[in-house]
Amino acid sequence: MRRVLGLAAGLALIGAALSPPAQAQATCTSAAVKKCQGRPLIDIDVAVRATPHAHPGGRVTYVLNYSMTWTPSFAPYWGAFWVGGRFPKGAQTPSKATFFDATGKKLATIPCRRYSDGVWCDTAGQVPRHGQIPRQGKIVFTARLAPKAGGVAVAKLGVDSFEGLNEAEFARHYSRKTSQEKFCNHRFAKAVTTTVDS
Template sequence: MRRALGIAAGLALVVTALSPASSADAGCLSARKCEREALIAFDLTVRGASRAAPGREVTYVLDYSTTWTPSFAPYWGYYWVGGSFPKGARGPSQAVLFDTAGKRLATFPCGRHADGVWCETRGRIPNQGRIVLSARLAAKGHGKARATLGFDSFDGLNEQDYARRHTRAQARAKFCNYRFSRTVTTKVAS
């Protein structure tokens, strides 16, 4: 029995030591439940138009790749993509997923939530890819329009939890929640 406990403790230390360092813009949103690094981390870049006229549509491109903490167990992650769009902008109704070769793979429906506009990925996404989101700027906007976009990741799920399709509020209350995001600024001038 002591040997089994020793092996389990040793494996836990190895997994903790091998877990990836989080990026500067990544953070755990449920600190009381997540006293560890994310099991699945996102490395991403976000691009948008550097200049746009008021009332025009701006397209944001998120190139991402995932890193999984080394483990013997399978991971079940639940992801939402989106974030906070410029003030007064009309956020997207959908997000489009492309693979690294540019082939369109899926479309995800988006909805407004208390912390921004988020699109549920509804299943596994490839380890690398591109997601495209568009938003229409405010008609009377001017100055700098900032968007903070990325992924909300919920991990610590098992296969049964993954299949249940929890809402964002249910997932945040039950699982570890990590956010990986970047900010992009567009100068709005007529």
């Protein structure tokens, strides 16, 4: 997910910022990524569920619920967000995902692309209200398992945040590759399984 949480959103979140944050799940994703300085400015808690059972070649729906908590830091926050991750081996991965707010209202359909570290979806102007990401929401993906899938199909899905943007840099809408090279990358992800019934 990539959008700005501007000053208005920052002021709305000051109460959350003053609360002690949950322990960060974030880790820098690779040595090639700019070294992260300390904890992420925003902690993101994710919970992922999937269709519990499916047949080989069958469809699996993944639901990623997220909640953002501001750590003690200065607002406004300019950052890039992406959702997705690694889907089961051999699966037909999604080309789009559906974004909902905490009430279940559909906000947008966002495009997804395959990258070296998985399939990632970027809102890039798709979310209404000037692209501000709600503090809580969910993203729904659908994938099709490989025709010869068996055993347990494992996916690891979550949110990537890229910190270190200022307003001018944010407006350039850097590619995922450039963001990885220029900015601190924190990943918040969870594994989820589907039993493949033969």
